[in-house]
Amino acid sequence: MPAAADTDRNTGEAAVTPPPAGVTDSTVPAPILRVNNIEVVYSHVILVLKGVSLSVPKGGIVALLGANGAGKTTTLKAISNLLHAERGEVTKGSILFEGEEVHSRSPSDLVTRGCIQVMEGRRCFAHLTVEENLLTGAFTRKDGKAAVAADLDLVYSYFPRIKERRKALAGYTSGGEQQMTAVGRALMSRPKMILLDEPSMGLAPQIVEEIFEIVKNLNGKEGVSFLLAEQNTNMALKYASYGYILENGRVVMDGEAKSLRENEDVKEFYLGVAEGKRKSFRDVKHYKRRKRWLA
Amino acid sequence: MLGPVLETLIGGLLTGVLYALVALGFVLIFKASGVFNFAQGAMVLFAALSVARLSEMMPLVVAVALSVVIMIVLAYAIEFLVLRRLVNQEGIILFMATLGIAYFLEGFGETVWGSNIYKINLGIPKEPMFFFESVFPGGLLIDREEVAAAVGCAVLVAALAIFFQVTRVGRALRAVADDHQAAQSVGIPLNTIWLIVWAVSGIVAIAAGMVWGSKLGVQFSISLVALKALPVLILGGLTSIPGAIVGGLIIGAGEKLAEVLLGPLLVRWFDLAGGGIENWFAYMLALVFLLFRPQGLFGERIIERI
Ligand SMILES: Nc1ncnc2c1ncn2[C@@H]1O[C@H](COP(=O)(O)OP(=O)(O)O)[C@@H](O)[C@H]1O
């Protein structure tokens, strides 16, 4: 079994806050986001995140991987402070955005500071038109109508597809168009960082590819950093430079995207390219659990 | 025959405007926060009381402006003291909270403004006027004040529609109504939005209170008008603004017409006393709707996510 997986499991559980993996590498620029050993509890009793640490370098794309229920969405909502509505709260650890503790800030304050989430399932406003959806993203801005209009054009230049649909009610557009609208809506807030939750969910492969290409473009041209939660490990590791793998509310492995892609365990469990006979998801869970027990 | 029926219809529609205003207050709050605001009727009473009492001391315009301020302060107090504390609670708990607010407002209104019957004088002559004399023999006899009230309410509703449709805050309100968590995720502060809808409902309550108060005097029974708004909501759909307006008009006109047209028939055919139809007609109509069209006339188009 790989050493990386074990050491990380240990750091995740350590009582003292460890420097999050990924920032120790001196070639990585200063992090825009740093999550230190956070614990999240839902409804006061359900412990879901059991010490998650991660960091996103300024201008980077970092993937947060893991199966359904691993805790990806919870991690993103903890960062953007959207847990409240789900009766969840961060009970331990710290979250630093641009070096400042953001734990007690409201979501709208965070958006103003440049950190915005694109929620799982797109969550467009169904009864608003595509363009109205985009404009809601500019709610926190105070720089005037002209600047907002200019950014609307910018969004349309990245997503020409939704420009054609600008007058349509978002609820009547396709899944791909809704995902583009959701990302465009986030862009309208002029973010420094986007927390993107499962953009590939329920979309055809070529649409997924199109959206990831746009993410790459936005990252390159607009300098937006991304924390990308995905179950589509293959696709996410193609575009991200670094990845964390969550399991059961813990980071079990992390590393450069390239090394994760080549890691035998990742291949076996997440990329579905195991040597020999393929294991079903249930087997994998079982196997992992036993492995941890033995370890 | 046509003349009197038309007069009844118009009188009913004018009452309907009032129902529509109360229902509108409900719908605004329900859409934006999912709270079924039982206190809407009490808000109308409170607003009418403040307009009536303040206008004894100052010109009507100033009294109304001051009442607007009072309703905004009230909205702020409700948001800050009640809603904010109960956020993420079950709908039924929020509903209970609004029951509490309703009784508090009724009592508090009496404490502040007194418990007599007060007058609101809109300054419009009450004498009925003849309209359309060239169209009908004898024309139609309509209360001038009621016409003015209807026009005023129409202007208010149109202003609200524009506010919701084209302004930045209006757009945010609709976004919150659609998906409040997603709205929060793009940085729309829910507390501010709730404050705004309660304040707008308060302003709508002022309009309703003034219409009602100028017609029948300001008294405790105004808060019962909320009960008439319930069938309007069932007819129009809980989340539909046009539904509240059309539903209000249908119920207002329907109950008056039923009283005038159905009453005599019941007397003739079944030898009943025939009165009081106005009191139950709305609820019967609502029941029929509940059975056959529970989403209401204009119940929000439900858009399935693709
Ligand atoms: N509001 C909630 N209350 C209680 N448990 C929750 C809530 N939301 C999520 N969970 C639980 O937290 C775990 C992680 O969920 P989530 O963060 O949505 O995972 P992922 O996004 O990786 O699929 C799951 O076991 C889920 O059942």
Ligand SMILES: [Mg+2]
């Ligand atoms: Mg998720």
